[in-house]
Amino acid sequence: MLGTLVPLSAFADASPLEYVGGAVLAAAADSVTIPVNPVYTMLFIEFYGINDGNAKSLYLRFNGDSTSTTYSYQSINATSTTIAGARTTGANQIVLSADTLDASVWQEFTAICVKSTAGTAGQVLVQSAYDPAATIKLELDGAQWGNTSAPFTSVSVVASSNNLAAGTTIAVYGLRG
């Protein structure tokens, strides 16, 4: 197939990256959940969060699943010149900031989530930046949600304690098929 040019007209029938849903918090809340139509097998999440207290970590969950202990993730954390890794298994969420965050800390993350069919586990990649005590940090996560019984039907971002402040935003985009 090398050298075969794909006419741009071929994209007329292809599934585009569609807006699935989003939210801007008008008041503080301990979590935000975006329903997802199960036709989407790949999700792109963009999240901009602000803590209203010492929210510590953010959790990422799917389908409201907080009890299955089927989440596992491998993290790389970078703070100044220090880089550290950690693997977590048997968790009931993906933890997106391995740190104790101060009040009014922001956290921005983007995530790609794939669950190609209902019978397969969800695979997730996250790139996150956050700012505890005005010292910016970076975290990369590769994660798996081991639940194989259902496609994605919702995405939740949860504060581990206290709340997400008003102004926190999330947008979810999806690809079908």
Added chain:
Amino acid sequence: MAVQGFEAYPTYIATGTVASISVPVSPDHTRLMICVYGVNDANSKNIFLRFNTDAGTNYAEQRLDSDSSTVSGGRLTSQTKVAIAAYADTDASSAWLATIMVSKPTAGVVARGTVQCSYMQPTNGITGQSLGFEWTNTTDNITAISITASANNFAAGTRVRVLGSRR
């Protein structure tokens, strides 16, 4: 000014086991976002990325690998491929996800991109790879993307999603 978004190619889904997947792309798309959801049918170990099936020594990468508490870096030059996942896997049926962003604005410049990959091994556990890469062929636009298993095959159901943005 017209706003150019990403256009989606039809999803490639492997209907049987395959050792390599090649997806043709339009040279009009100078920015590509590629998402590969793969399952290995045996001990596939490494996963390679190539452009235009070029197996010459035209690739370089700087990588960051994490395996539990161990994080390591490495720079590779004059490579014949980009190693998306470079791991001495001993598990069959490993599931992995990689996102690749690559840009080659014109035919006369080097293609540059980034990869983020997670690799879930049933026994050894989950690992992560992040890398920046170059494809130094300056002759051609990107017309094909190849994802190849270093050994054995990808299982049926392996998917490749490609989005392209025009110059």
